[in-house]
Amino acid sequence: MTERAPLSPSLRGNPDLDTWIAIRTDGTVAISTGKVEIGQGIVTAIARIGAEELDVSIERVRVESADTARGPNEGVTSGSNSVEHSGNAVRQAAAEARQLLLELAAERLGAPLSALEVEDGTVSARGSDRSVTYWELFGGRSFDRKVTGEAVPKPAEAYSIVGRPGARIDLEAKLTGGAFLVDMTLPGMLFGRVARPPSYRAELLAVDEEAARKLPGVVAVVRDGNFLGVVAEREEQAVFAREQLLDSARWREQETLPPQDRLYEWLLEQPRESYPVVDGVPEQRPVEPHEDPPDAALTLEATYCRPYHMHGSIGPSAALAVQQHDMLTIWSHSQGISVTRQAIAQALGIADDAIRLIHADGPGCYGNNGADDVTFDAALLARAVPGRPVMLSLTRQEEHTWEPYGPAMVVKLRGSLGAGARVIDWSHETFSNSHIGRPRAFGEQSQLAAAWLRAEPMQRPEPRAMLFSHVGIHRNADPLYAFPAKRVVKHLVKPTPLRTSSLRGLGAYANVFAIESFMDELAHAADVDPVEFRLRHLRDRRARELVETAAERSGWRGPAGEGRGQGFGFARYKNSAAYAAVVVELEVDRETGEIRLLRALIAGDAGQVVDPDGLVNQLEGGFVQAASWTLKEEVRFDRTRITSCDWESYPILSFPEVPEVETVVLERPGAPFLGVGEATQGPTPAAIANAIFHATGARLRTLPFTPDRVRAAL
Amino acid sequence: MAEPQHGVELRVNGELHRLEVDPSTPLLYVLRNDLGLRAAKLGCGLEQCGACSVLVGGEAVLACNFPIGRVDGREVLTLEGLAEGDALHPLQRAFLEEQAAQCAYCVPGIIMAAAALLAWNDDPSDAEIRRALADNLCRCGAQPRMLRAVKRAAQELGS
Numbered sequence: 001m002t003e004r005a006p007l008s009p010s011l012r013g014n015p016d017l018d019t020w021i022a023i024r025t026d027g028t029v030a031i032s033t034g035k036v037e038i039g040q041g042i043v044t045a046i047a048r049i050g051a052e053e054l055d056v057s058i059e060r061v062r063v064e065s066a067d068t069a070r071g072p073n074e075g076v077t078s079g080s081n082s083v084e085h086s087g088n089a090v091r092q093a094a095a096e097a098r099q100l101l102l103e104l105a106a107e108r109l110g111a112p113l114s115a116l117e118v119e120d121g122t123v124s125a126r127g128s129d130r131s132v133t134y135w136e137l138f139g140g141r142s143f144d145r146k147v148t149g150e151a152v153p154k155p156a157e158a159y160s161i162v163g164r165p166g167a168r169i170d171l172e173a174k175l176t177g178g179a180f181l182v183d184m185t186l187p188g189m190l191f192g193r194v195a196r197p198p199s200y201r202a203e204l205l206a207v208d209e210e211a212a213r214k215l216p217g218v219v220a221v222v223r224d225g226n227f228l229g230v231v232a233e234r235e236e237q238a239v240f241a242r243e244q245l246l247d248s249a250r251w252r253e254q255e256t257l258p259p260q261d262r263l264y265e266w267l268l269e270q271p272r273e274s275y276p277v278v279d280g281v282p283e284q285r286p287v288e289p290h291e292d293p294p295d296a297a298l299t300l301e302a303t304y305c306r307p308y309h310m311h312g313s314i315g316p317s318a319a320l321a322v323q324q325h326d327m328l329t330i331w332s333h334s335q336g337i338s339v340t341r342q343a344i345a346q347a348l349g350i351a352d353d354a355i356r357l358i359h360a361d362g363p364g365c366y367g368n369n370g371a372d373d374v375t376f377d378a379a380l381l382a383r384a385v386p387g388r389p390v391m392l393s394l395t396r397q398e399e400h401t402w403e404p405y406g407p408a409m410v411v412k413l414r415g416s417l418g419a420g421a422r423v424i425d426w427s428h429e430t431f432s433n434s435h436i437g438r439p440r441a442f443g444e445q446s447q448l449a450a451a452w453l454r455a456e457p458m459q460r461p462e463p464r465a466m467l468f469s470h471v472g473i474h475r476n477a478d479p480l481y482a483f484p485a486k487r488v489v490k491h492l493v494k495p496t497p498l499r500t501s502s503l504r505g506l507g508a509y510a511n512v513f514a515i516e517s518f519m520d521e522l523a524h525a526a527d528v529d530p531v532e533f534r535l536r537h538l539r540d541r542r543a544r545e546l547v548e549t550a551a552e553r554s555g556w557r558g559p560a561g562e563g564r565g566q567g568f569g570f571a572r573y574k575n576s577a578a579y580a581a582v583v584v585e586l587e588v589d590r591e592t593g594e595i596r597l598l599r600a601l602i603a604g605d606a607g608q609v610v611d612p613d614g615l616v617n618q619l620e621g622g623f624v625q626a627a628s629w630t631l632k633e634e635v636r637f638d639r640t641r642i643t644s645c646d647w648e649s650y651p652i653l654s655f656p657e658v659p660e661v662e663t664v665v666l667e668r669p670g671a672p673f674l675g676v677g678e679a680t681q682g683p684t685p686a687a688i689a690n691a692i693f694h695a696t697g698a699r700l701r702t703l704p705f706t707p708d709r710v711r712a713a714l
Numbered sequence: 715m716a717e718p719q720h721g722v723e724l725r726v727n728g729e730l731h732r733l734e735v736d737p738s739t740p741l742l743y744v745l746r747n748d749l750g751l752r753a754a755k756l757g758c759g760l761e762q763c764g765a766c767s768v769l770v771g772g773e774a775v776l777a778c779n780f781p782i783g784r785v786d787g788r789e790v791l792t793l794e795g796l797a798e799g800d801a802l803h804p805l806q807r808a809f810l811e812e813q814a815a816q817c818a819y820c821v822p823g824i825i826m827a828a829a830a831l832l833a834w835n836d837d838p839s840d841a842e843i844r845r846a847l848a849d850n851l852c853r854c855g856a857q858p859r860m861l862r863a864v865k866r867a868a869q870e871l872g873s
Binding site for chain 2: 038039040041167168171172174175176177178180182183185191234235236239312313314315316361362363364366393395396613614617618620621622623624625628646647648652654655656658660661
């Protein structure tokens, strides 16, 4: 029995079938998507879904990704929505294309539809030797119609590609040579570098532009207020010229950053907007004060803290731009090229269609990193050298210190148990700056760094509370557990001294860290096994199966201490996407405070699996990254500058520190596709905190769990 | 960056090149921009991340700050030089078979660092592989499958 996929929002926004599917003349099929490859395997997933519905082999599929000049506009690749929105759009569009092609084939072959079979694009009439290929029927033609939603996609039982093992289609090129945006080359290409200010509000008082212009190979020096950049014939010449510019520069800096040693107190003291959250959705009404229930047998409260976290892409953001006559063309690895295009057009004061943005693959971005900024920077440099393409890379320091961070968060939990060792009351308050900082056309305002730096600066928009279901600060603040009384409050902290935007998981990382740690704290107070305690409050059947499977496959021993412990964490991302449970086993060195991750067991449920290996890769990758955040990461700053400027000052998990990981997937054939890219971010920190507690009896609630913090807690 | 430029000879992936490039120029930029060998990546320019790893005289070297003058006649090997014609190197095949990558930006550097290890240690333990790759950063978290891939390649090379 197939669950019919609902008509994807991507289809409603891009209803023409020709936008999605093209039967070419060379035996291939072009499938277009507005989503982009960020290492999560989406291009492969799209190719599989399209190949499956069309009944062509995947080798014939060419995926055309985001380009403002053509193809569907699917907004931003984010939110783990791609396989749901784009995947479902392609599924429906391809099913309709196949239906139309079969109708044509029926006419051509003089056979009824019911007698037709398709294999790898060849349609044959059963019981005859007549056949015709898609390309003979339709090569180079247009469908000229809208997707109706009436064609029925293939049932899961018939799948031969979706859900089966198979290679990522973009990987071989990346493992044999250069296949990224930064590896592109165009005739006459120049190399650019920008020279960002040393702090957010630094003012450039003086700089020796003339000396820089005289340096070998330098073609242009661009100064616009506090924006500084250089273009040169050779890359190392641009690097050198940038250094010379910075050496000669004098800046006036301001203290704008809060005191790091009391960051969380500071966060709670700031003016904020507060919203009660009901079933994952904030409501615009006053927050009611909380009261403990009169029949509470036990009440606990705890506060959990999460620092600013960096995306930390291994490749500094890059873009390639050329201003040719009236057209500015920019290759960008932005996740949302059409909104970034609008933002750039606005900042330059030109029309949207004077700019074309084409996506080219970048390094993993994990959310809104420097990719949009550098796209605009490249535009500014390219306009200084019309007719010549400029390849611009940020430096490591600029990527680290100017990227928008995952915001610091404080989560306060208070819960009561009744007589039966079950939760009878639950209150969750989450405090944070905005997680939303992506560029858009904001009118007079901008989220692009260079727009703030120019002589006629645009202002950063004021943060606004997101009021959709499970977005930003309140993502996963509403637990999946069935509690008889539940109160969730979202607090948007208005002053935003450090630049913030979306980092993988958004609010879910801190919210689930808090919820899953607190569940363990309550379980411990009730003297109940933590897994058993969760099952007592979980009604969702798939969640229960997942939790049980994770416990079984990890050999769950519960709280058994002596320096080594297991810890459990679980969540359903956004309470609507993929389910994930993480069980971590670790060792704590009581003398040094060092934590050694030994093993992790991950269980995931993503509905109908499209790409089994891609799915496992995302679950595991999210776990490793979240483990790195949890054990090591914290953006550091003084009152003026971000001081986390390289990998020494912002270390991340290294090869020797990554544990063995085992992943088990619960498959749900025919169920809707569920996005899995962010599913393990939330459960991971709690699994680690809970394991530390089981190993040592020490409960850590402030991230990261550095050796200093562990020692202090022991 | 002094003028005039000097001619520098570089043997890369078995081919001899004569380049009119200053000998202080970092090897990474010469490989990528003069020779079109763009697998090695700029990750940090600070010798902290390993994305620019190539082999010089069989040893893993961070090309981002390595002046070509220091190559001094030794053979330079990049990812592009690992394959023999159409036949991928066992490391490349193993990484593909294990799908040991997500964004794959760090992978060329990791494969070259692994190649340096396997050249002298054809049966490395897990711990030895981890140590050899300790200075290669991967942010996507594909390390577990990369370790499997290196082991797999080691087995194939050893047999």
